[in-house]
Amino acid sequence: MADYKLFSDVVAFDATYRSNKYNKPLVVFSGSNHHKQTVIFGFALLEDEEVRTYRWVLLNLVDVMDNKKPSVVVTDGDKAMRAAIADVLPSARHWLCRWHLEKNCVMRVKESDFRKVFKKAMYANLDVPEFEDYWTTAVQSLGLMNNSWVKSTYELRHTWATAYLQGTFYAGYKTTSRCEGINAFVKGFLKSTNSLLELVHSLDRVVKDYRNNEVTAQFYSTYYTPVLITGLDKIELFASKIYTRSVFKEVRKQIKGVGGLLFLEKDTISTISVYKFSSTANRRSVRRVLYDPTEPKIECDCHMWSSEGIPCTHIFSVMKYEGLDEIPPSLILRRW
Structure with a gap:
């Protein structure tokens, strides 16, 4: 709750884990702390991945955290999640996790040259007209005008392209490694044979490991004296x-x-x-x-x-x- 109070301006909302005995989705709420490290705000084990369930868990999160709502919510693009966020957090800016987007790009588009195009479209510091011109030219030259994934992803460009997100504070979520890192780390602790009690103990160990990373970073920040190199x-x-x-x-x-x-x-x-x-x-x-x-x-x-x-x-x-x-x-x- 203390971490959420300080760092909940940007919250990642992910539900990709079913690595438990009950084969139920596990939601992880996370953010970025003052060391640009991942900080975990909470977990939720859900019955299913319906809109009403996501709505329930978001309402509970906001209630537990003194009604403090994030300004930006990062997700993998799940439609049920999007609908729940729009309902419970209507003023929050929705941002798609770029790690998931890159994974989907590799799976859904066979043209390997498009991966470079897509990466530049996501990260390059282009203004909106430059982005539109670049995207149109690249898609036409690669013959991907009718690719369903390319078309649907372009329609969501305001949630992933830097050109449309300039001026929106994202707390370090511009890089894709944060989503990937927490996915890999949590899965390493969860085994398919876990009971509910063992699952809770495993998640507790995950949180303690992340907090230990923060303690280490805080130590180095406190006693760090840099060598001045800039001339200013x-x-x-x-x-x-x-x-x-x-x-x-x-x-x-x-x-x-x-x-x-x-x-x-x-x-x-x-x-x-x-x-x-x-x-x-x-x-x-x-x-x-x-x-x-x-x-x-x-x-x-x-x-x-x-x-x-x-x-x-x-x-x-x-x-x-x-x-x-x-x-x-x-x-x-x-x-x-």
Whole structure:
């Protein structure tokens, strides 16, 4: 319950296990903690996989957790799950687990070249028109216009394509390994001969193992002193003290990327400045960053902060030009 209170902004809802004596689906509710590790919120052994059953378990979860509802729910795309989520959590954004999507792509589409196309369509930082153009061209060139899986998956693109999910915070669920990792780990503890009592003991051991991982990560974060490598020593040192070790490594990549940006221009309107940058690798792609020193407030149109909860390279470039030594409080996400 304490973990859920802190990290339930994004909740994964998975029911793929029948590895128990009763051959019943086992639901796992999980999320991502401040070390970007999987944290388990709860389990539920269900009678079946009907909409009414999923609705029941979601209502119970919300009730147990003081009526706190997630902003994003990650699932494998099960239709009954989707219907229950829409009913119980109507304001939550539904996100499809990309690990399951990639598995289904391999099984349902025989054209091997499409797997690369699909992966780029999921992960590439394209805007919506670029995504649509890329998808249409690729599907037509591979002759997959009539493939039923390709067509149905495209209709759900707003639940898996980065182009449609920009600005939605996903707490590290952009990678597919999280779903895969928890599936493999839980299955390793569950045996087909388990009784209900043995099943509960096995699940308890799973939770204890995950909590032990967090204790280890917390120890390393507490006593971690980094070697400063970015050239922006004050900002880097400040970040190392604010963030956990795993999140700091991601933040440092963004600080380090400042050297790969080209400053284009700066426009000032009243107290607000608008910076423009391009990358040395792609000079045609221009990013705009708004800086208001009165709040202070820094916003970038790449949406990385709102999606991942860490400032992007473009924001750190503005901090460099403005002589800031600390990350503004408005850009420090409490969960990290």
